[in-house]
Amino acid sequence: MCSHQITSAITYTDKDPPPFVDKFYDVRQMLDAFNDHYKQNYIPSWMNCLDESMSSWLNQYCPGFMFVPRKPHPSGNEYHLIADGDQGKPIMWRIKLQEGNDQPKDHNNNPHYPMEFENHTKTSALMLYMTKPIHNTGKIVTMDSGFCVAAGILALHHFGVYGQALIKKRGWYWPKHVPGDEIEDYERQGIGICRNI
Secondary structure: OOHHHHHHHOOOOOOOOOOOOOOOHHHHHHHHHHHHHHHHHOOOOOEEEEEEEEEEOOOOOOOOOEEOOOOOOOEEEEEEEEEEOHHHOOOEEEEEEOOHHHOOEOOOOOEOOOOOOOOOOHHHHHHHHHHHHHOOOOOEEEEOHHHOOHHHHHHHHHOOOEEEEOOOOOOOOOOOOOOHHHHHHHHHOOOOOOOOO
16 A cells, blocks of 8 residues: 555545535644543643744645745644643643634634634633633743733633733734833833833
């Protein structure tokens, strides 16, 4: 048996194809099974880390292909993932594939697979979806500056999760209504000087 025959026999779903074009049909059930398995069988620690990662592809015609220049491997599929952050455990317990322009939509441009928490902004809804298994636990999620959205942090708090996000520098991900000039002035004063901002 040749390798082509073997790979053509491998499937990641036992569901029938939907009546619309879904470029992620082959992997959607597998991703859901991964998330369901960890939701039922894993208890995350008190500290977790929400981030994004790239699955590197060179074929720009693969479904969900994205180019994210700030990443070390900028071409491929982008995933959002959450992992246990206590004592450096590399246990990823929830993932979400970013479908981008290949997300299946109906004739009214509404997604066939709507995301939970649609009454929130996109970033806030993503933060809530990713942390759903730890809602109402008082656990902490640390995130990079891309998730530093005040509405998202407050939404997490409403669902019983404490969020903290890194603000690296002023610019693209600087949160609204945060006094950047005052913070920069304070940082210029040096270590050991303390005053209220």
